[in-house]
Amino acid sequence: MTLEEKVYLMSGNQDFQELCDDCTLPGRHYNHLPYPAGGCQRLGVEDLRFCDGPRGVVCGTGKSTCFPVTMLRGATFDTALEREIGRAMAREVKASGGNLFAGVCINLPYHPGWGRSQETYGEESFHLGEMGSALMEGVQDEQVIACVKHFAFNQMEISRFQVDIDCDIRTEREVFLPHFKKCVDRGAACVMASYNCYQGDHCGENAYLLRRILKQEWGFDGFVISDFGWGISDTAKAANGGMDVEMPSTVLFGEHLLQAVRNGSVPESAIDEAALRVVRTLLTFAQDRPPARESVLGCKEHIRLALQAAREGITLLKNRDGVLPLNRRKIKKLVVLGALAEEQVIGDHGSSQVFPPYVVTPLQGIANAAPGVDVIYYSGENIGHAKDLARQADAVIFVVGYRCTDEGEFVSEDMSDLDGEYPGGDRTESLGLHPKDVRMIQEVGPLNPQSTVFLIGGNMILMEDWKDSVSAILMAYYPGMEGGTAMGEILFGDVNPSGKLPYVVPVRAEDLPPIQWRTTHQHYEYYHGYARLEKQGIAPSLPYGFGLSYTTFAYRNPVFRREGDSVVAECDLTNTGTRDGAEVSQLYVGFSHSAVDRPVKLLRGFTRTFLKAGETRHLEIRCPVEELQWFNPETRQMELEHMEYELYIGASSADRDLLWGSCVL
Amino acid sequence: MESYVYEAIEHGERCPVNVFITSIEISRFHWHYDYELMLVLKGSVAVNTLPAxxxxxxxxxxxxxxxxxxxxxxxxxxxxxxxxxxxSALFRGKSEGNRRFQFYLNSQSESNMPAIGYRPFIRQAAAIGLLSTSTNPNPNPYRLQSKLYGLLADLFEFGVYDIHQSAAGRDLQQDATTLLNIIDYIRENSQEETVLEQLYKHFGMSEKTVYRFLKDNIGLSARELLLECRLEKAKYLLQFTDKPISFVVDVSGVGGENTFYRVFKKSTGLTPLEYRKRGGPTSGRSEIKGYLQYSTSEAVMLLKKLCAEDNNDEMHQRTASCQHPAGQTDCESDDLGRKSLSDVGQPGLSGTL
Structure with missing residues (x-):
């Protein structure tokens, strides 16, 4: 391979004007066709053909399956289902003409206000790693290259192009990197670097992150691609820093990179290494790649998976006096309030937007689930009318929360001129509902004894100022193209909800770590999320891992022990209610005996079990001892503290939901 | 149920709307698929409909x-x-055959006031009326459509409305056909004692299904609908024939003479004989005939007045609309409204004044 050929492998072939046209011309959209990069015709090396995600394949219009957003799938705690979804997405990537899928987003929302939280699985590193690697493995099962993104420290949207993140070494290694490492350990073949800076350097040209940690320490053997357009800023720095492929167009690589090699500012060995990584990966994945016909796009089986995820992920947060499920035979008139009920609540309109053949809205889904019921929708604009309707109805459903103008991908404030919509970005103002929705719930909710709120959103929504005004609350996230169907089924009890919160719901926003959304610098503290609240002794509104069911579960006879290189928690789990249902059981490990500052406890295992009413099963959750390590700044490595660890097993992170014991390691 | 006394204005296929001006004497209980906007230009009309x-x-x-x-x-x-x-086709998209829009536009009521008040609706309706009067011999169908769509836009943007949503696959047009068939069947066979039983058999629907279906669609049970049809028939015979009352009782199918008297009195406030003597529900029939000859210019004057009253209201409207979150659009609708004022001064119309 000539130097020119090798350099050609290292950047995107997407014409920039073409890319702009995609985003502005009617009938097209961002990534409506895969974006090509590299390739070598002479030697028969295929090009990379990039398809974005992560709630399905972005390419095409009216074809691909729109799955629930990643956050909802995080709430399923179902790694087997996530792997199946990965396979389905990969088949659709191939059917769209792609071979590289950027659907594995595992950034940790340091603060739930992050506008793109919906694209990731939740606040907990262990859970992120397990769910993300399950998707990655599913994608790669189909011989499609999975791209894990955005490496790293990318959890602020508005300032993503400018912000420089710093944190101490323990925060870096224990909180923000382990989930990336897990995906790399399990075989991820591609990593996308993020836009932001880490400790002064753009992540796309950050030798510490890309060369030292990712490639040397973790032994990553795949290739690194840049985030789009603004991912790198300096040819030599990027190439030397470990960037293998500039995306999606050739701007700073190509001729500039050749020049840099010729004038000695980039050693040819760096080019050789990048070329080797790209070609090696392509050859591996081109082998025996099962083909996929176009007919797999939005096929029955894939849509069934999307529905299954919505059924498992939607989370029941409150159910006063068992008001849910609604009884079809007793409900004659059902009122649905809130404009989101009528909308396609599938999530952001940024790079993750999928264009499915259809979307079942919440309203349609609820009406479908209750063919004999008079289902009346009203936007809620006029409170007086909403009240009249609520008084006359047998039950009231509020569908409230966010749309892409409230949270989502953000390029600049000027973007609002392009499509007339204000760009989402981070939730800088409030983590609660819109004031008019709060007022509607407060005034209308108490008028009907069977009142339920469905929340639509990508991450935690504060509930304190209205939660007592209604009987039941469900978090529906952005539940995908069949989300309305799942909402209807859950409302009427055809499906028993089993999702669990992949984040903590605090009482007040002040309980979360301080953050400046519009900034050029942000420090990340060691504690965030439930670990932060527990450490500070602050009771949450709802704990991490919380979610109700229409049945009840009892945990009994716990046993905790060490077995080889694992800690094991066992117990009997009984469905003590009258309905069949699934339960997500969680293993936490506590560090109260630590000699250093460590969290009270951390999630270190989970499993999902389906139990018929009255059925009992024996549960066993294992966790490798390695997962209990901390990063010792003095020795600069992960180490196991030899001490007594508390082990907990139960239904959520709250003490009242856990059985516990201990284990000496 | 063809009980309107009306002056029809034909606009051909280019406008999906039928506009007319009339004086109401009585228009007995009826319904139609069309949405119907009613603007009282003079005097008052008693409206009997749910909820009160x-x-x-x-x-x-x-x-x-x-x-x-x-x-x-x-x-x-x-x-x-x-x-x-x-x-009603104007209110549904292609894929929306399974939903029905229900508006709450009633300027007589305090509740459910549109965000921009009633004024723009009255103004636009009056403008549509003006474009459609017989004094305007060649109405521009596109102007009329633009007014109509302007009004619909305000209705959807600022009015209060619900959507009655049915399960996917259920087609309300299909339902509409079924409904018409059921009603026709009842009307044609209302003298039969067992008409309802025959109906259930004929349509292959259970009594319960028909009950719910009718209640959902027109708010009446099959039995109530049947009674309405029978009374209609009786009233017609009383008013326009000399058939003896005993014959009317028999043919109506309402029941024995005593039942008939009781039900008839309850419905009309009159005994059958009183009804016949009056020549119908009220005695003002000849005046209506006269109306058609003299009222057109009066109606045009009243319509112009309703448009013109706006000038005084304009300031008030503007202040009100600025408080609305979508103030921008409000102002647009005000602009529309002002345009409609100037439209009124078309040569064809001003000539008739």
Whole structure:
């Protein structure tokens, strides 16, 4: 391979004007066709053909399956289902003409206000790693290259192009990197670097992150691609820093990179290494790649998976006096309030937007689930009318929360001129509902004894100022193209909800770590999320891992022990209610005996079990001892503290939901 | 149920709307698929519909929803009303065959006030009325459509409305056909004692299904609908024939003479004999005939007045609309409104004044 050929492998072939046209011309959209990069015709090396995600394949219009957003799938705690979804997405990537899928987003929302939280699985590193690697493995099962993104420290949207993140070494290694490492350990073949800076350097040209940690320490053997357009800023720095492929167009690589090699500012060995990584990966994945016909796009089986995820992920947060499920035979008139009920609540309109053949809205889904019921929708604009309707109805459903103008991908404030919509970005103002929705719930909710709120959103929504005004609350996230169907089924009890919160719901926003959304610098503290609240002794509104069911579960006879290189928690789990249902059981490990500052406890295992009413099963959750390590700044490595660890097993992170014991390691 | 006395304005296929001006004497309980906007130009009209009867006065507006059962009656004062009948197809997208829009536009009521008030609706309705009067011999169908769509836009943007959503796959058009068939069947066979039993058999629907279906669609049970049909027939015979009352009782199918008297009195407030002597529900029939000859110019004058009243209201409207979150659009609709004012001064119209 000539130097020119090798350099050609290292950047995107997407014409920039073409890319702009995609985003502005009617009938097209961002990534409506895969974006090509590299390739070598002479030697028969295929090009990379990039398809974005992560709630399905972005390419095409009216074809691909729109799955629930990643956050909802995080709430399923179902790694087997996530792997199946990965396979389905990969088949659709191939059917769209792609071979590289950027659907594995595992950034940790340091603060739930992050506008793109919906694209990731939740606040907990262990859970992120397990769910993300399950998707990655599913994608790669189909011989499609999975791209894990955005490496790293990318959890602020508005300032993503400018912000420089710093944190101490323990925060870096224990909180923000382990989930990336897990995906790399399990075989991820591609990593996308993020836009932001880490400790002064753009992540796309950050030798510490890309060369030292990712490639040397973790032994990553795949290739690194840049985030789009603004991912790198300096040819030599990027190439030397470990960037293998500039995306999606050739701007700073190509001729500039050749020049840099010729004038000695980039050693040819760096080019050789990048070329080797790209070609090696392509050859591996081109082998025996099962083909996929176009007919797999939005096929029955894939849509069934999307529905299954919505059924498992939607989370029941409150159910006063068992008001849910609604009884079809007793409900004659059902009122649905809130404009989101009528909308396609599938999530952001940024790079993750999928264009499915259809979307079942919440309203349609609820009406479908209750063919004999008079289902009346009203936007809620006029409170007086909403009240009249609520008084006359047998039950009231509020569908409230966010749309892409409230949270989502953000390029600049000027973007609002392009499509007339204000760009989402981070939730800088409030983590609660819109004031008019709060007022509607407060005034209308108490008028009907069977009142339920469905929340639509990508991450935690504060509930304190209205939660007592209604009987039941469900978090529906952005539940995908069949989300309305799942909402209807859950409302009427055809499906028993089993999702669990992949984040903590605090009482007040002040309980979360301080953050400046519009900034050029942000420090990340060691504690965030439930670990932060527990450490500070602050009771949450709802704990991490919380979610109700229409049945009840009892945990009994716990046993905790060490077995080889694992800690094991066992117990009997009984469905003590009258309905069949699934339960997500969680293993936490506590560090109260630590000699250093460590969290009270951390999630270190989970499993999902389906139990018929009255059925009992024996549960066993294992966790490798390695997962209990901390990063010792003095020795600069992960180490196991030899001490007594508390082990907990139960239904959520709250003490009242856990059985516990201990284990000496 | 063809009980309107009306002056039809034909606009051909280019406008999905039927506009007419009339004086209401009585329009007995009826319904239609069209949405129907009613603007009282003069006097007042008693409106009998769910949830409660009320009187609509001059300058007030009301929107009857598709399939809403209603009855209109003259009050003590003479009236002139504008009706705008809008096909329900305009309210549905292609894939929306399984939903029905129900509006709450009633300027007589305090609740459910549109975010921009009633004024723009009254103004636009009056403008549509002006474009459609017989004094305007060659109405521009596109102008009329633009007014109509302007009004619909305001209705959807600022009006209060619900959507009755059915399960996917259920087609309300299909339901509409079924409904018409059921009603026709009842009307044609109302003298049969067992008409309902025959109906269930004929349509292959259970009594319960028919009950729910009718209640959902027109708010009446099969039994109530049957009684309405039978009374209609009886009233017709009383009013327009000399058939003996015993014959009327027999043919109506309402039951024995005693039952018939009781039910008839309850419905009309009159005994059958009194009804016949009066020549119908009220005695003002000849005046209506006269109305058609003299009222057109009066109606045009009233319509112009309703448009012109706006000038005084404009300031008030503007302040009100600025408080609305979507203030920008409000102003646009005000602009539309002002345009409609200038439209009124078309040469064809001003010539008739």
């Amino acid at each position: 009867p009320f009187v609509l006065k001059a300058g007030q507006i009301y929107l009857f929803n598709s399939t809403q059962v209603h009855e209109l009656r003259k009050t003590e004062e003479d009236n002139i009303c504008l009706f705008i009948q809008i096909t």
